[in-house]
Amino acid sequence: MSYRDVASRQVLIWACTAVGARMPVAMAPLALVFLVRERPGGYSLGAALAAAYVIGEIMGAPVLGLRLRPARARLHLTGGLACGAVGFAGLGLLPDTPSAVLCGFALVAGAAPAAATGGLRTLLTALVPERAAAQALSVESMLTAGVWAVSPAAVAGLALGVAPRVPLLLAAASMASSIAGLWLLPAAWGGDDGTGSGARAGGASLLKVLTGVWPVYVTGAASLALLGLAELVLPALLEQRGIGVGWSGPLLTGMAVGGGLGGFAYGLRAWPGRLRTRSVLLMAGVSVCVTAAALSPSAAVIAAALVVGGTLQSGAMLTRNLSLREALPSDLLAAGYSVMYAAAGAGYAATGSLAGALLREVAPSTAILAGVGLTLALTAVGWWGEVRVAARPPRDADGAAASAAAGGTAPAPGPAGGVEGSVEGMGARGAEGCG
Template sequence: MTGKQSDPKPSFRAVLALPGHKTWYAASALIRLPVVMAPLALVFLGHATHSFAAGGLLAATHAIGEAAGAPLMGRRFDTRPFLGQLRLSLAAEGAAFAVIALIAGHAPVVLLAALTFLAGAAASGAPGGMRAQLSATSPEHLRPAALGLESALSQTTWAVAPPLVALVYTRTGAAGALLVMAVSSAAPLLFARRIPHTERSAAAVTDGAATGTRTREILRTVWPTALLSVAIMFLIGTADVLLPPRLEENGASPALAGPVMTAFAVASIVSGLVYGARRWPGSPFGQTACLLPLFAGAFALPAWTGAPWHLTAAFALGGLLFSPLMVIRNIALQHRLPQQAWATGFSVLYAAAGVGYGAAGLLSAALLGTSTPGNAFLVCALVTAVIGGVSLAGERVTRTSASPAAVSDPPVRSER
């Protein structure tokens, strides 16, 4: 014993009691809501003004804009004043959604696609910038709890957004959903100053660039963690595409995919809260090596059973593992990068997640043309395991050569 008083036990109450943190979570929910609403809302908009194909094109263009813009916009959050960058990003996103809603019935698809790309790219750095500020303004012993609460909030948004889009669409049409998204984007601008944040001096930014925190250097440092993000979201994208045909293949209604995915969302909310409520033994590397194979295995189960209740159980198991993996991913990134590069790093993970999700859709669609949904689930689970294995191998190799600044944080260990 050294006599030094240990940190108090992490708790969500302690996180929310930190100055401004309730405001952070409120702003984060409003920032995430239009992003999660966008795919379904844009499909409805395309159908109402042109066709379902046009809607799919708009949704894809928005996702491409996010993936393309995230590293650049995330870097701006690291090198520019936080409040100014947040206001610029959210104002541009809100304006783009509002313009789309107003001109959708009178504009060509090409113009709408350009605006959806702008909306996706403009705010693509905001989630990473916000997460970097959450970590920077939370004591180290409370970061897992803060990130666990963020993961639960994110999954709650994913559970709420699609029904909200459907409700608004039935009452006011697709343009109404886009206006709700615009309002949600702009709302945090009203209380942005109250979001807890730290501002870096120009000297700190210059020092960061001089010590190798440029975007290219960051990519070289965090590629194993980014590949883990690809693996996790690849499996989620697989599930979204393959679940309805797997249900139909077994004589069940494809509409049951909704309740099954709800089970996933609820389980992930619970596990995010449980994981963040205490400290767990092992490093992020060790925890990932344990949980990722189980995560892939949960989504391999639909290859052998297609009964709705069995699928619900498999997806609930996947949800229980999903949130801890996402929190571990975020903690691992903080261990690999100095604080002045966190926003860029988190934005790289955001882009990688989009790449994984999109690749899953393409592969799943191709597999459905040549195989059964059950076999497609198995193939995609194996692909996830391979990507995860490469990620873990890269983590083991690169962490031995990481700079001291990037690995100065201690591992996540249980403290009694």
């Protein structure tokens, strides 16, 4: 089990495709603010456009993810990415149109390609041996961290140095290029028959199976909530401490670099303990780091806390993706990852909204501490839910016994243990089919 298992031409093509699809996502919020900042009420309009984009992502990811079928994966992803490229191009080509039209373009740009993250993640794990799933997801984490480290500087430089519309036109071109990459990758993955019936073993519906692993989504939302908290409140915190607000960019870049290092370290070895236990410990570590950043008057301590926090947050998110992989059948992984994407976006938005509301009444450091409290509460709820799911008997145990009594062949029981235990029993064939 090493990174050599993911070193292949197909994975390299996947990486280029993923960068093309995800760079626009990382660029969008800041690019939308720069696009309209010189119009009357520009910053408020920019915030509204960014909100429309995020709402599009949160709505589009679960809706389109549920419709994503492994047998027709390429066609689904191509359609979404093409519509997303049109949305970005509309924003870049028509920046002076009425606000409602711009909001419509932003909504389309966020919603249409929202299932691509889950689809591409599932495709990546199908390109590597089963034993290398953790390494493949670590590579994805490093790639994502790199994209997020580069994007803010690229947006600011192009918007201020060339023209405000250029970052959005670049985003449109980048997303369109990812479509070309898809045609060099497999058209499908897994063993889905393509019927899209949503029927599962024991008669469980697609939606019921997906919602049955809700604790993973809750802790996934918590893991991104702290990242959003740090990004959104950091400028105000630096001002409170008498540190130049211009340092917010380099500090956030350092946090993104830490995320890449965390993804790399996680894939170097097999870590002990259950995934849910690792997740809680990592989230506790991230909370300590963000708390230290909030309370420290030193720029050096804030920088170090954010780098370490980014490193731990990357590991926490990886545990959530691995838990989901073990919890769901292979033909539902893309849908599950899409729901996780929406949940993480909702956690980001909720914590940011809480901090934004509190900033009107309390100091930035206090707002950050309130966000940490919300994140810890979400983590506790998710952990409690995973323990409850692990304690339940397998859903199809009675049906298997009845089948055996009637002379049928009972399926072999799955392994035991957490959402990675009783849920492993639900999703063992999913883990096999993805490898």
